Amino acid sequence: MSRESYRIACIPGDGIGKEVIPAGQTVLEALAAAVGNGPGGFDFRFTKFDWGGDYYRRHGSMMPEAGLDEIRDMDAILFGSAGDPDIADHITLWGLRLKICQGFDQYANVRPTRILPDIDGPLKRCGPKDLDWVIVRENSEGEYAGVGGRVHQGHPIEAATDVSMMTRAGVERIMRFAFALARSRPRKQLTVVTKSNAQRHAMVMWDEIAVQVSREFADVKWDKELVDACTARMVNRPASLDTLVATNLHADILSDLAAALAGSLGIAPTANIDPQRRFPSMFEPIHGSAFDIMGKGLANPIGTFWSASMMLEHLGQPEAARVLMQAIEAVAADPALHPRDLGGKATTAEVTRAVCDRIKQPPDAPSAPPPKGGAAGGRGVRQPVQP
Numbered sequence: 001m002s003r004e005s006y007r008i009a010c011i012p013g014d015g016i017g018k019e020v021i022p023a024g025q026t027v028l029e030a031l032a033a034a035v036g037n038g039p040g041g042f043d044f045r046f047t048k049f050d051w052g053g054d055y056y057r058r059h060g061s062m063m064p065e066a067g068l069d070e071i072r073d074m075d076a077i078l079f080g081s082a083g084d085p086d087i088a089d090h091i092t093l094w095g096l097r098l099k100i101c102q103g104f105d106q107y108a109n110v111r112p113t114r115i116l117p118d119i120d121g122p123l124k125r126c127g128p129k130d131l132d133w134v135i136v137r138e139n140s141e142g143e144y145a146g147v148g149g150r151v152h153q154g155h156p157i158e159a160a161t162d163v164s165m166m167t168r169a170g171v172e173r174i175m176r177f178a179f180a181l182a183r184s185r186p187r188k189q190l191t192v193v194t195k196s197n198a199q200r201h202a203m204v205m206w207d208e209i210a211v212q213v214s215r216e217f218a219d220v221k222w223d224k225e226l227v228d229a230c231t232a233r234m235v236n237r238p239a240s241l242d243t244l245v246a247t248n249l250h251a252d253i254l255s256d257l258a259a260a261l262a263g264s265l266g267i268a269p270t271a272n273i274d275p276q277r278r279f280p281s282m283f284e285p286i287h288g289s290a291f292d293i294m295g296k297g298l299a300n301p302i303g304t305f306w307s308a309s310m311m312l313e314h315l316g317q318p319e320a321a322r323v324l325m326q327a328i329e330a331v332a333a334d335p336a337l338h339p340r341d342l343g344g345k346a347t348t349a350e351v352t353r354a355v356c357d358r359i360k361q362p363p364d365a366p367s368a369p370p371p372k373g374g375a376a377g378g379r380g381v382r383q384p385v386q387p
């Protein structure tokens, strides 16, 4: 077996992105050394791109005009955050993150949510097994298609539109992706999130296409839920959900709610996938630049590590993905290693070191028995506090 050498574009971007992405790189390097050595192993070749707010201040754009060509041949992209205190959010978002997502037609945005061992979530009646979701977000059109305009700017008759654009091809491909993902999970269950009571054109087409695509997936149980009712169901009956599919805007909001219900925005990962693999897919924590803590070394890097684990799955390294996920769970289970967003005092560097140490431990070291139920269901692996 030949060794794989994965070319990874690292785009830290702004704010705490500049702290968590180097941490992610450190952890991936530790993983390549521990799991990827030997024949049939793997390593990484990282290339860093300094695109974002600072680049904008120097060049007047968030990334070079032909920037996509610089990363087109990479195997994957590890992304931090776009968002600068001194630059308007629609410029940072459209100029970098959306440019990559749309340029590379990463139409499936996948956001898993679980309550990691010993994380104190806000749902008091909810055990870790009651919340295990994957939200699939349509990532290429809908409310964020960028269609619209402004007229009469500054005058009393000023008007503006943001038109949600849905295409049959776009809805079909995200439905098919979501049904297939639901089928790959043990419960084979999908909830199609909609708002076709109030939005009576595109969302009605969305519902119709869900019915059509469902016929290709007779073994997947599925139901339909209005997005507002879905928020209540996530809080009141979390165990009734498994895989969800929703539009760009609806899933954007639902997945932040999901992250908060699981304990913190600092933990939650996401993947922007081109399922056809024509282009590199992009992996990123779901949080933003976190202006209030940037530059202080306090950012929780777990969202980035979990995203890196999704990247390894996508690259075809499920064993490495599992080892990383187990290390994350072991560290999450130790309150002494909780950063500020989880109510602790640990720094980005301390959490990163703890995850690296854990990765280096041989799998059956007596101090660290593997969690019962494997990576997905494991709970409560205690790790001694790092000196």
Ligand code: NAD
Binding pocket: 016, 080, 081, 082, 083, 084, 085, 089, 093, 097, 265, 266, 267, 284, 285, 286, 287, 288, 289, 290, 291, 292, 293, 298, 299, 300, 301, 303, 339, 340, 341
């Ligand atoms: P945010 O995620 O940056 O911060 C929200 C709150 O959560 C803050 O109090 C922050 O300190 C905390 N937080 C977030 N991530 C954390 C982590 N890893 N560790 C500890 N605490 C964490 O959201 P916001 O304040 O709405 O946005 C700030 C900027 O980031 C804006 O410019 C916004 O446009 C941008 N943003 C970018 C992305 C992206 O690039 N994907 C996503 C969201 C927001």
Ligand code: MN
Binding pocket: 252, 253, 256
């Ligand atoms: Mn969001």
